[in-house]
Every structure is written in C-alpha cells, then in structure tokens.
Amino acid sequence: MIIYERDHDWVMIPQHHHGLLSGEIAQHWNSAYIKGTDRWNEVIFAIAQHDCAWIALDETPLWNDGTKKPYSFIEFPLLPKLTFYKKGIDKIEKQSPYAGLLCSLHYHSFLVGSKKLAAIEFSKQEKARQYRLMEQLNLFEAHKEDLLNFHFLMVQFCDDLSLYLCMQDPGTPKKDEIPWFKNGFREIFPFTDGQKIIAEWLDSKQVSIRPFPLASPAVVSIKVKEVKKTNICQCGIAKAYRDTEWKERTVTLK
Numbered sequence: 001m002i003i004y005e006r007d008h009d010w011v012m013i014p015q016h017h018h019g020l021l022s023g024e025i026a027q028h029w030n031s032a033y034i035k036g037t038d039r040w041n042e043v044i045f046a047i048a049q050h051d052c053a054w055i056a057l058d059e060t061p062l063w064n065d066g067t068k069k070p071y072s073f074i075e076f077p078l079l080p081k082l083t084f085y086k087k088g089i090d091k092i093e094k095q096s097p098y099a100g101l102l103c104s105l106h107y108h109s110f111l112v113g114s115k116k117l118a119a120i121e122f123s124k125q126e127k128a129r130q131y132r133l134m135e136q137l138n139l140f141e142a143h144k145e146d147l148l149n150f151h152f153l154m155v156q157f158c159d160d161l162s163l164y165l166c167m168q169d170p171g172t173p174k175k176d177e178i179p180w181f182k183n184g185f186r187e188i189f190p191f192t193d194g195q196k197i198i199a200e201w202l203d204s205k206q207v208s209i210r211p212f213p214l215a216s217p218a219v220v221s222i223k224v225k226e227v228k229k230t231n232i233c234q235c236g237i238a239k240a241y242r243d244t245e246w247k248e249r250t251v252t253l254k
Contacts, residue, residue, distance in 0.1 A: 001058045002166045003072040010232075012061060012225045012241065013166050015054030015073055021165065021222045022158040023048025025253070028218035029154075033191050036147045039098055043151045046092065046099035047158045050106055053088025057081075063237045070237060082122045089129070101133040105152050106159070157187040157197070161209075164199050165251055166222065171204035189213065206252045217254040224249050 002013040026047045034040060054073070057080070062071045071077075085107045093100025108126045111119040134140055139148055164181045174182065184196030192211045200208045223246045231240035 001054070001061050001070065001072055001076075002163070003061075003070050004167055004169075005069065006169070006226075008230075009226045009228050010070055011169075012070070012227055013222065014058040015051040016058065017222050017224075018162050018166050019051035019054075019159075020048055021220060022050065022155075022162040024220045025161055025214075025218070026154060026158045028214040028216075028220075028253070030213055030215045033189065033213060035150050039147075039151065042096045042098045043102065043154055045096055046102040046106075046151075047155050049092050049099070050103050050155060050159065051088070052091060053084040053086075057084055060238045061241050063232075078116060079118055082118055085122070086125070089126070093129075093133070097133050097137060101130060101137070101139075101148070102152055102155050104129050104133070106155050109156070153187050153189065157185060157189075157213075160185050160187070161199065162222075165207065165220075165249075166224075169204075170249060170251065171201050174200050177201075202254075205250065206254060209253055212254075214253060217252055219250060219252050221248050221250040223247070 001015060002018055004011050023044055026044050036043075057076070062076075063069075064071050064075060067075070073081075089100055089103050089107060092103050104126045108123055108130070111123050114120065114123075134148075139145060160181065164178075164185075167178050167180075168176075181199065184198040186196075188194060188196065191213070195211060197213065198210055202208050225241060225244045225246060227237070227240050227244045231243070234240075235243075
C-alpha cells in the first residue's frame with residue numbers, strides 16, 4: 001500500500017493500482033524512443049502488472065503499533081513481502097516469460113546490498129530464475145542483453161513516475177516534494193543526452209515532465225482512498241478503509 005499522511009486522514013493507494021498507472025504511462029511512450037517493438041506488448045504487460053504481488057496484501061491495510069500509523073510498502077515486514085514478491089513474479093512468468101524476467105530484475109534491484117538472510121536468499125533464487133529465463137529466451141547475445149536492459153529501464157522509470165504521482169498530494173510545490181524524486185529520476189535514456197528527467201506539479205491537475213518522453217500530453221488517472229483518522233480511531237483501520245469511498249485522481253502529463 002502507498003500511504004501518506006495529511007492532517008485529518010491517510011491517503012491510501014493499493015500497489016496494484018499504482019502498477020496499472022505505470023502501465024498507462026508506458027502506453028503513451030513516444031514511438032521514436034521505443035526499442036524492440038516485437039516485445040513491446042510484453043514490456044507494457046510487465047510494467048502494468050509488476051505489483052500484482054500486492055493485490056492480496058493490500059486487501060486490508062495493517063496498523064503498525066510501533067509507529068502509530070498504517071504500514072506502507074516501505075515499512076511492510078520483509079519476510080511476507082518477499083514471499084508475495086515471488087508469487088507475483090511466478091504469476092507474471094506463466095503469462096509471459098519475458099515480462100517475468102523484467103519483473104524479477106525489478107524486484108531483485110530493491111535488495112542489492114542487503115545483508116538480511118531472507119533478502120540474500122531471495123536474490124539468489126531470482127538470479128537463478130533470470131539465468132534460466134535468459135537461456136530459455138536465447139537472450140545471451142550482446143544486442144539482446146542491451147535491449148533487455150533498456151526495457152528494464154522502462155519498468156523502473158514508469159514505476160518511479162507513477163510513485164511520484166501517488167506519494168504526495170497533487171500540486172505539491174517542488175521544495176516540498178518527497179526527496180526520492182525532487183532532483184529528477186535516476187533513469188537516464190539515450191534521448192535525454194545524459195540529462196535526468198524532471199517532473200514538477202504545475203497545479204493540482206497538471207505535471208510538467210522534461211525532457212518529455214511521451215508522444216503527446218496524456219491524461220492518466222488512479223483510484224485512491226482518503227481514510228479519516230477519526231474513523232480509524234472509532235472502528236479500526238480495516239473497517240475504516242473498507243467503508244471509505246474511492247476517489248479518482250486525474251493528472252495531465254505535459
């Protein structure tokens with residue numbers, strides 16, 4: 001669950017909703033910047049479904065007694081998270097081995113450098129999966145690995161841009177943005193000439209992205225819940241979340 005706090009409520013967005021938003025962004029990508037068009041549908045599928053592992057986990061948000069706030073995807077306990085990561089990658093691989101490979105690379109990247117035994121074991125298993133799928137798909141030639149790396153970069157960027165849209169209120173001034181993306185996105189594409197892509201809220205309905213990677217200005221949307229703190233106190237987080245109506249957040253990327 002993506003969660004951030006406001007004065008009177010918690011804004012909650014299921015991870016899979018954010019994943020679908022990532023896929024929606026990718027569908028608007030400028031065709032001049034696309035590589036490997038024969039695999040493009042599988043890349044879109046990987047981007048849109050990369051967080052399907054969270055569907056069951058996000059059915060009911062959990063309260064963290066230690067921090068006195070709901071668990072977000074950042075603080076969620078590692079062991080159950082890794083168990084569901086694996087299930088999600090398994091599910092995606094069954095539908096598209098190439099998409100499964102991309103999602104395995106994506107999840108594995110979260111754990112690079114971790115000293116925790118569960119993370120080390122997960123990384124070992126996913127490295128084995130990646131080798132198996134690359135062998136199965138005959139991807140060990142240099143140009144094919146380069147293409148895979150580009151598609152992996154797409155997964156990461158669309159994930160990051162979607163998080164940018166989800167992890168703070170629409171219209172947040174640049175100086176108040178979450179630190180992760182305040183100075184631009186980490187992914188560097190050939191068409192940016194070495195520059196970082198920078199997003200900025202113009203107002204509550206529009207986000208500027210430069211250099212612009214999409215074919216044209218695009219309208220995207222995501223469903224969110226704004227769960228009142230008073231309701232959580234009165235009836236608990238599970239019921240408060242369940243009883244809160246969905247709202248749609250619509251943004252124009254330009």
